[in-house]
Amino acid sequence: MFDSELSIHCIHSMYSGINISQTDARPMYLQIMEQIRARIVAGDWAAGKELPSIRALAAALSVSVITIKRAYLDLENEGVIVTRHGKGSFVAEVNGLAAELQEEKIDEHLAAAAGLGQQLGLTPEELADRLRRAIRNVDRK
Amino acid sequence: MTQTKHIEMRNVRKAFRFFTLEDLSLDLEPGQIMGFVGPNGAGKSTTIRLLTGLLAPDAGEIRVLGHAMPAAQTLAKRDIGFVSDDMRLFGHATLGWHMQFVASIYPGWDEQYARTLVRRFNLRPQQNVSGLSSGEHAKAVLLLALARRPRLLILDEPTSGLDPVARHELLGEFMDVLRDEDRSILFSSHNTVDVERISDRITFIDRGRLVDSSDKEDFLERWRRIHLQLPAGVALPELPHVVSRVQDGLFVTLTTNRFSPDLISFLGAGVREVQRMSLEEIFVANVMHHRETRGL
Numbered sequence: 001m002f003d004s005e006l007s008i009h010c011i012h013s014m015y016s017g018i019n020i021s022q023t024d025a026r027p028m029y030l031q032i033m034e035q036i037r038a039r040i041v042a043g044d045w046a047a048g049k050e051l052p053s054i055r056a057l058a059a060a061l062s063v064s065v066i067t068i069k070r071a072y073l074d075l076e077n078e079g080v081i082v083t084r085h086g087k088g089s090f091v092a093e094v095n096g097l098a099a100e101l102q103e104e105k106i107d108e109h110l111a112a113a114a115g116l117g118q119q120l121g122l123t124p125e126e127l128a129d130r131l132r133r134a135i136r137n138v139d140r141k
Numbered sequence: 142m143t144q145t146k147h148i149e150m151r152n153v154r155k156a157f158r159f160f161t162l163e164d165l166s167l168d169l170e171p172g173q174i175m176g177f178v179g180p181n182g183a184g185k186s187t188t189i190r191l192l193t194g195l196l197a198p199d200a201g202e203i204r205v206l207g208h209a210m211p212a213a214q215t216l217a218k219r220d221i222g223f224v225s226d227d228m229r230l231f232g233h234a235t236l237g238w239h240m241q242f243v244a245s246i247y248p249g250w251d252e253q254y255a256r257t258l259v260r261r262f263n264l265r266p267q268q269n270v271s272g273l274s275s276g277e278h279a280k281a282v283l284l285l286a287l288a289r290r291p292r293l294l295i296l297d298e299p300t301s302g303l304d305p306v307a308r309h310e311l312l313g314e315f316m317d318v319l320r321d322e323d324r325s326i327l328f329s330s331h332n333t334v335d336v337e338r339i340s341d342r343i344t345f346i347d348r349g350r351l352v353d354s355s356d357k358e359d360f361l362e363r364w365r366r367i368h369l370q371l372p373a374g375v376a377l378p379e380l381p382h383v384v385s386r387v388q389d390g391l392f393v394t395l396t397t398n399r400f401s402p403d404l405i406s407f408l409g410a411g412v413r414e415v416q417r418m419s420l421e422e423i424f425v426a427n428v429m430h431h432r433e434t435r436g437l
Contacts, residue, residue: 020338022334025416025417027361027417028338029358055319055320055322056320058316058319058320059313059316059317059319059320062309062312062313062316062338062339063316063338063339064174064338064339064340064341064357065172065173065174065319065341066173066341066342066356066357066358067357067358070358
């Protein structure tokens, strides 16, 4: 049932980019979900790619099986991955999924900016001006 | 078809002159890691001695890998690997001698895996055990248990006294065992960081009684600390599932063990912050609450 030492080392290096931080206040399953999403958004993990099995990823990250299960289940509910019973989990074959995730991300950042603007007492117009200025700065680069 | 539970304890009682383990029930399914957490003197080691057949219960039922304990302990022990931090190998013999000795007793001994572990743990089979550091000794004891490929590993404080690097290596090795869905681990610890990281189920005990036992994610989802600022002149009513409440003027900190969004909408605008809790914080709050309820 056990892989040889060589393949275990391969698995370690394959997912070595996924980290659990103890100083991150978010629960471990959310940290894992976000790092998987990031790989899918970036196109590193293409549609149809098979994800590591729950137990393999748990072993590679030294994190409990139940934590990885929770992360996969939530990613499945979001439509980011699909799980075929007995076959494994795969990156979902949804057109524009990456774009969808990017848009969610943008909404998150804009909501955060809106919240900060309110705290600083900015009017919607002032905030919009700042956004335009930021866009001009990006264009210049 | 239901699989045989790896551990089944039902209403177990064991009395000593100054300590009684009372009404303990515990389940461990194949493929799971259970973290068994309690303060010093809670009854962790007594429980483990009952599970490994070193003690017989006064009342209740214990089954390990389907075998009644302690009656069928000879059968059960073939498939149990037990490691405790007070185990001592023979100082005048080498690790290699110990490996041969264990291999001659247990038919499941996996020589190739043993050699892999020797390399990964950076041990030397030809070295006398008396020359090992405490961390190397702990790794050697664990190697002897792991290489037997037991279906159930029972580990009493396996990471206590180890440096962070050795702990990291051991945790990695535990998780590797769990790649196989038919193996399981019960480990006792008061290092809640290790327990939080690798356990699927967590059981808290205190002063001989079970405090709480549940899936780890469930624990982490249920417990929250809520910081409130009350409007002047308003008193906070009694709330259900609040295990502790500390008030300083208008500022109140609540700890709940049954968090729900309803609670937040009930508390309304006064909520300043809702915090998740680490397993250590949950453990302490849980034990304190349990002691209060029992009037201790």
